[in-house]
Amino acid sequence: MTGLRARFEQQRRRMLDGREGGGWIDGVREQVYQTAIGHASGKPGVYRMPAPTGVGKTLSAAGFGLHHAAVHGKRRVIVAVPFITVTEQNAQVYRDMLGAENVLEHHSAVTPPASGPDGRRWRAAAENWDSPFVVTTTVQLFDSLFGRKPSQMRKVHRLANAVVILDEVQALPLRVLVPILDALRGLSDRFGTTVLLTSATQPSFEHLRVWEDLEMTEVVDDPITLFRRMRRVEYEWWLDPQPTLGEVATAAAEHEQVLLVVNTIADARAVYRQWAAQAPEITWHLSTRMCAAHRRAVLAEVRARLKEGRAVRLVSTQLIEAGVDVDFPAVYRAMAPAESLQQAAGRANREGSRPGMGKVVVFDACDMSTPPAGYRIGIGATRSHFGPRRGGGVVDPDDLPTLSAYYRTLYQRSNTDNGERAMKIQRNREKFDFEAVTDGPERSYDGGLAQRDRSLAFRMLDDDTVPAVATGYDPRAEEILEQLRAVNDDELLGALR
Structure with a gap:
C-alpha cells in the first residue's frame, strides 16, 4: 500500500501539471484533497466526506483510502458505488493512476479477458477480490456480505483489515438500510475495517438507532462554508x-x-x-x-x-x-x-x-x-x-x-428504523438463520406447504428481471429489446426457446 500511495501521488501531480488553466475551483479541490489525506492518519473507524459535486471526491476519497491503508497496514482499498455507469468511470480513473494490474473492476457489466493468462488472473482475482484496489458496486458488496452462497462468501474475508469507500452513499436503499449500517458497524468494531462515506448529499445516519451512538469523523473541515464557497x-x-x-x-x-x-x-x-x-x-x-x-x-x-x-x-x-x-x-x-x-x-x-x-x-x-x-x-x-x-x-x-432535518423526516415517514423487512432480517441474523436472511422467512399460504417470503429477504435490488445480452452495440439491438418488452411473459419464453 505504501508503494501504491507513492504511485498515486506521482500520477496525481502529473495530472495536475497537465491541466490547462486551472482556476479557483482547482484551488478548492486541492484544499479538500489535502484536508482528506491529513485525516488519513486518524485511527481506524467510520469517516464521512460531505463535499459538494465537482470538488474532486473521486480522487480525494481514493487518496484518503491509500494514505490510511499505508499508515495503518490495511490490506486493500475497496470502492463501492451504486451505479455501473459511475463504477466504469471511476475504475478507469484509478487504472490510470495506479496501473491496470493493481485495480480489479468487478460488476455485472465487466467483460473479462476471454482466455489466456490475463483471463485466468482476472477470474481468480474477481472470485475472492484478491487485489490491492477493488472497484465494485454496492450490490456486489452487500449481496456478498449478506449472502450465503460460496460464490458470494469467497470474498467476504477480504473486507477485514480493509478500507471500504462507499461513494454516493445517499443511494443505499432505505428498506434494508438498518441491516447495512449494522453490518458496517460490525466490520469496523470487530474486523479492523475503516469505512468512508462520501456524498454531496451526506445522509444523517446518526438519526437512526443503529448508529446514534457511533463516533464518526469528518474528513472535510467546515462543510457548511465549503458548500457556500462552491455554490x-x-x-x-x-x-x-x-x-x-x-x-x-x-x-x-x-x-x-x-x-x-x-x-x-x-x-x-x-x-x-x-x-x-x-x-x-x-x-x-x-x-x-x-x-x-x-x-x-x-x-x-x-x-x-x-x-x-x-x-x-x-x-x-x-x-x-x-x-x-x-x-x-x-x-x-x-x-x-x-x-x-x-x-x-x-x-x-x-x-x-x-x-x-x-x-x-x-x-x-x-x-x-x-x-x-x-x-x-x-x-x-x-x-x-x-x-x-x-x-x-x-x-x-x-x-x-x-x-x-430532511433526512430525519424521510427516515420517520419511511419507517426506516422499524420497517418489517429490516427487523425480520436483523432478527434472523441474530439467530444465525442465514437462509431466512437471503431467501426470506418461511410462511404458509392457505394451509399449504411453507414457502420462503422473498419480500422479507435481504436484496439490494427487488426487480425480478430476465437479462437480455447484446454482444455489441448496434442500433438494431435497441429495436429488438423494445420488441421483447412489448410481448407478454408466455410469448417471451416461447421466443427465447
Missing part, C-alpha cells in the same frame, strides 16, 4: 401553477445547451419525441433502457458538443445524477427527493468556468408519470423542507442544516 448555481422553483411537461420541454429548448432530468422512462421518451420532432440533430436521451455501450456513445457526443460550444439538448432519467461528469449551463429537474435535486444541480456549471451562475429549474409538471412509492415519500419530505416557504423566502437543497 455555482441558482435555483428557480416552477411549482405553482403547475406547468405541463410539454411546457417545460418548450421552455428548456430555449437554451442553446440544456439538460432535462425526469423521474421515469416514459417522461424521458415524451420529452425526447417533442424535441426530436423539432431539432433531431441536437437532441439526445439517456435511460437504463439503453445498453452500456449506447450510453457511453451518447455521453461522448454530448461532452464533445458541450466542450466545443455547440447546441445540445439532453433528456435523461436519474442515472445521469450519479457522478456522471457533464457540465451544462442550464438544468431542468422534475420534482424529486432533495438528494436527487442537488445531484442534478451538480451537472450545471460543474467546473465553475461559465460566466455568472448556472441555472437549475425545479419543476412539478401536472402530467408527469408517477414514480415508485418510496420515491414519492422522498418527494413529500422535500416539499416539507425545501422550495418557497409560506412565511416567505426560499430554501434550496444545498442548505446543509435543512438537509439534515
